[in-house]
Amino acid sequence: MISVGVKVLFKNARPDRPATFDEYRRGGGYQALTEAVKTMAPKEVIQKIKHSGLRGRGGAGFPAGAKWEGVPEKAPFPRYVVANTDEMEPGTFKDRVLVNADPHMVIEGTLLAAYAVSAQKGFFFIRPSYEMDAELLERELQVARAAGYLGKNILGSGFSFDLKVHRSGGRYICGEATAQVNAIMGRRAHPLKGGPRMAEQGLWNRPTLVNNVETLACVPHILSQGPEWFKALAKSDTGAGTKLYGVSGRVNQPGCFELPMGTRLSEIIEEAAGGMARGSEFKAALPGGASTAFMPARYYDLQMDFEPLKKAGHRLGTGSIIVFDRQTCLVAAALNMMKFFVRESCGLCTPCREGLPQIQDLLWRIENGEGKEEFIPMLREMSAQMRHAYCAFAPGAVEPVEGLLLYFEEEIREHMSQRKCPFREHGADHAEARH
């Protein structure tokens, strides 16, 4: 893990082990919590987060303050906070790195969110692949509890909050907030249609905040240093804070880098990630995991922030940048991702359960030299139909395909005219079984 320039979330990060409770506290940790529970009303905390411009780091980019404000003042108790540590978006590993760097930062952030909405209980929802982090968090929660930062009557303030680790059985859809709520309650993790307002009716029909851990880790800093300071950290006009960009693929130094929100893609690749790998030339990047569209070279200098990407017709997603070079077949890459989505679809609604396998089949045929001209409009139409699915899973699943159709139609056509994948002769290992 390398951090270039500004360090906020990685201020205590070490190369060899997680920062300890004492190290976290020496760097000013738990001061924001102490001050908040003793001197601030929950409402004031929410106002500061609102003014900071903090937006969700888990993919959707929803303003955190607005989400918190969604918990009605007179809502019933108990209320819940879920720190989403599920991170199953392909290409995304920033939350693992963050939790491993500074577990108490995410614990304090979660506590502050709980204080802001007067919650009593919280969960770290964590995927099985991150069992090491689950164990780390369990240990550190005990340390926080022993020090009086967790449990009954925190720091003598009258605020009580209990936080524990909830292990997932492992399924991509569990990252979606409504599905995650079902998963925690021990139900099959189907998403709920239309995204009922979790802030009003979440876990056991009580108000529930579901926030990504990177979002939560920003909170203590916003309270200690102020919303204006947080805003000023960003490089883009509309952005706020820093961002943990995870970079993988054909770069020299893949890794998770903390950089100002709105850092240009070119800077992230060339400066943070050490440039393109030897012999590789940039072809496209997925800006935020497998449910975002391929961005071609024309966007190489784009600021990686919610608004600039939106203006260009893209999404920041998780900010986990997957870099593809000119020797990598994007049809095969899209096929790989579609296989993933087909396997992970929860199967509840028809467009997703039936439509995605059809798209996968068309991609497979194109990749294996059986493509036909009419497949292109078919792919377009089917992808568009995914808007009718139950939740955001299916529209996200087709984003790479939509990017492929929009920017790399020529590459699809080469597969058709050559009746094979034009990249296979480069020794690339792209042959995939049909299902």
Add this chain to the structure above:
Amino acid sequence: MIPEGLRRELETRINEAEHPRECVVDVMYALQKHYGYLSDEAVQEVGSLLGMTPLEVDELATFYDFIYREPVGKYVIHACDGVVCWMFGQESVLHHLCKVLKVAVGETTPDGLFTVLPAVCIGDCDHAPSVLVNGRFHGSLNPERIDAIIEELRRAQPPLVKDR
């Protein structure tokens, strides 16, 4: 039948929870650890501990990637086939793994040590291609490293990390 000690431990845990059902994944993991996989008997046990029907338990058990409804080896190798690992030759990693262990994907070695399963992106993309074995990542794989890992696991019994 599960041992009385384990039963009491789980009962305590369930009783302490605000809602018993929130423990269902933990209980499935615990029984999976005891039986080696989530057997039909284990599904029944989970149900009786939590007041759920076996069908309700199975509905969850079959949903999750890390709940094994069939016998698995001591080491379950979850071979990542996410897009980043794919870019770095995940298919040849899987091929080599299967060749070395003489199994097909989904099968267990006759000595009961290894099962190879495909896995969705395991979140080790900065060390692609990577596999997850009993809670531990093994990244930047090539045939030599795979051979070394298998050799190390064969030598190191019981598992290095607690079984899950």
